[in-house]
Amino acid sequence: MKFPLSTFWVAAVATALFLSGCDTSKDEDAQPTVGTLDIEMEHVVGSKMLTLNATTYTNPASNEQFTISKFNYYVSNVKLQKADGTEYVQPESYYLVQASDAESQHLHLKDIAVGDYTGISFVVGVDSTRNVSGAQTGALDANNNMFWTWNTGYIFFKMEGNLLASSDYPAKPFLMHVGGFAKPYNAIRTVKLTFPSSNLLVRDDHAPELHLKVDALQVLNGPQPIQLNTFMGVHGPSANAIQVAGNYAVGMFSVEHIHAN
């Protein structure tokens, strides 16, 4: 009874060997067509470096003083644009960046089609499909403390900290957990940045580095400014989540510089 099955395996092995043989010969003939790109996230608060808990920051717009204890966000669906309008779309493109984890601030992109890229775009958060796709691994593991259990979906962005007391108000903690992928509170935002001075050259013999500045102050000073003293925080898909997402999508990310290497 096992004979037909063994026959299948033999056939499958033969087919696989045959196919992989074809791939190898093709690789030898063609020029290598892929390269790498490292993206480095540089977390700042205005003119200061972001250091968790240790530094007191002042928001010049509101004069509020605060500290930050947690700063996490998802970067997903990374794309690189060319001058001719075409783009490279990274498959399985999910990264969880955490201020508490230096290694997570380096995004290593492999197997990128070589070319001269003029800009980059990415989703801050996770696309709606993956929000409802069940158990996941890697950056999307439900055990990364970035997943709501009572209302299925990823927390796209987390900023927590403490507002310091002033003569007008007492000290209080603040918490922003932004997520939500359904109307009317869809907080998925795409950031698109163009490379200001020179193109990003992806080559098989270069290892370019793209440095992005990530300014947490812009979460408060975006199109809809936030005063921590009166802000009720964000705990789920809501109007407040949309407000925070709208702020970070506009001004939080900018291109610092590119190392061609």
Next chain:
Amino acid sequence: MLLPRTLSKATLAQLLGLAGLLVAGCQPDADVLKQQAVPGDALPGNFPAPAYTLETNPPDRATFELGRTLFYDPRLSRTGEVSCGSCHQQFVAFAHADHRVSHGVDGLLGTRNAPALQNLRWRRELLWDGGAKNLETMPLAPLTNPVEMDETLDNVLQKLNADPDYQRRFAKIYGKSPVDSYQFLRALAQFTAALTSANSRYDHYVRGEAGGQLSEPELRGRALLTQKCTPCHSTDLFTDETYRNNGLDREFSADSGRAHITSVAQDQGLFKVPSLRNVAKTPPYMHDGRFATLSQVLDHYDHGVQASPTLDPLLRQVGIPLTTQERAALLAFLETLTDTEFLQDRRLAERP
């Protein structure tokens, strides 16, 4: 190492299944084949297409049994006292017999009735408010709820990884260690997806199978249900999976229902329309378990519907008026939706 990369997991599972069938075919005893089967691994002919397809997580006996062990394991809770099965008992279609609301760790009470777990494979969204949108991640809600199992996913994984039996069983199935959240949730989903109830007397009737006779009052009840209780309780799943305010209350400060998930005012007081399958076995009724009998439920629709801005338009005029004869016929039909085979399937029991 070439083969596993060339063949998809699904193809492998099919091959293994084929191998199982071929081996079983050699045996003269047909019971061997039956033992290999996993509950719910065939889709009933009278059901619509499932949301959680067989291909998503192909039913496999060892994984199903691992999921069953997890379902009945109280160590998944913070105190080691509450398992999924504590509030979801097989003899009442995996609802919680005689409990209005869920009972969690340290005797804490929840705010909602533990619903029957059946035909979850067909649910696009789960929980009374639809907060869970995938069968695999749904258990994280009761697991982490402070008044239910009150445990963290991280702690659950630590407990599983400290247990040699779990280590061995997970490694055998998934081929790598330690046990991670993906393996844990996928294995548990093999059990919850297997809870298919499709062998009631009604099912045998609609599929034209042996034992499928319905009496005259039962048939009248079926016609009345179609006339008065649809579209809410439609299809052979007996729910249209919408969220509706069925007029239980005038205001919703106790539980905003669907609005808790959507933050939309028009969703205040809306809850998922529950299936009517095994309904005679699953009192108490409604999201908060306020009605102890089906008769009380019919009373509500007959003369108890409360007006509010979000009351379902279908109940706006006068509720659902029912004569004594109509009530009797409806109750008779609802009894035909009891699936004894499901309620007594040893393979789904804590001690098979």
